[in-house]
Amino acid sequence: MKQILVNPKDKKAFLEDVPAPLCNDNGVLIQVHYLLISTGTELAPFTRPADSYLKKAIGDKDFRKKAINFVKSKGIKKSIELLRGTSNSSPTGYSGAGIIVDVGKNITGLRIGDKVAYAGARHAEIVYAPRNFVAKLPGNVGFREAAFATLGSIAMQAVRRAEVKLGETVLVIGLGLVGQLVNQLLQVAGCNVIASDLSEKKIVLAREFGLEKSITANKEDVVKEVMNYTDQVGVDAVIICAQSPRN
Secondary structure, three states: OEEEEEEOOOOEEEEEEOOOOOOOOOEEEEEEEEEOOOHHHHHHHHHOOOOHHHHHHHHOHHHHHHHHHHHHHHOHHHHHHHHHOOOOOEEOOOEEEEEEEEEOOOOOOOOOOOEEEEEOOOOEOEEEEEHHHEEEOOOOOOHHHHOOHHHHHHHHHHHHHHOOOOOOEEEEEOOOHHHHHHHHHHHHOOOEEEEEEOOHHHHHHHHHOOOOEEEEOOOOOHHHHHHHHOOOOOOOEEEEOOOOOOO
């Protein structure tokens, strides 16, 4: 089967023929019909400096724990190659939709032929996904729309964690894929949405989906614009959907 691989060192993505995955007892195999490219997440390896992993391991306790586990499972040589940016190309992707072609023996509620959305599996013709990362599609949802399910769930969780209520005002920082979805979900929840981004294209897209107040972050003072728009009251919540190397 064909799979998309990326090589951060050469800044290239390419198709490769690889063996199809085997089906684990606790998951399913899916023949992919649509996959989603998450540009922010998937382009990160092409822009990350070679020493960023080491810096992150020093300063981030959770990442340090993951790094130690990586060394234990992959070995010293593979870990050093990753830090130097000389490791072999790796798969990318984590969201898509397709049809189940094999089912693990411990799986209930899913069967061969079911149309599903999946998370956590790479860009390939056939993927394996654990049961908790697979959702059966309602009859009125197509593969193209279902490929957004992972990003949709991330956006929905952001709105849930913000605990916003009907009529409240929310500032969304960043209008990438997740930010666009957060904007729409907040409107459905009855919130007043203000959003900022560096890209005027993304702002135009958000306005097409009902955004009333937008701020071009590199041309306007975000705090000043927010305070003026809300009659100096401010917002009830802020949801950050922007990528940054700093907290």
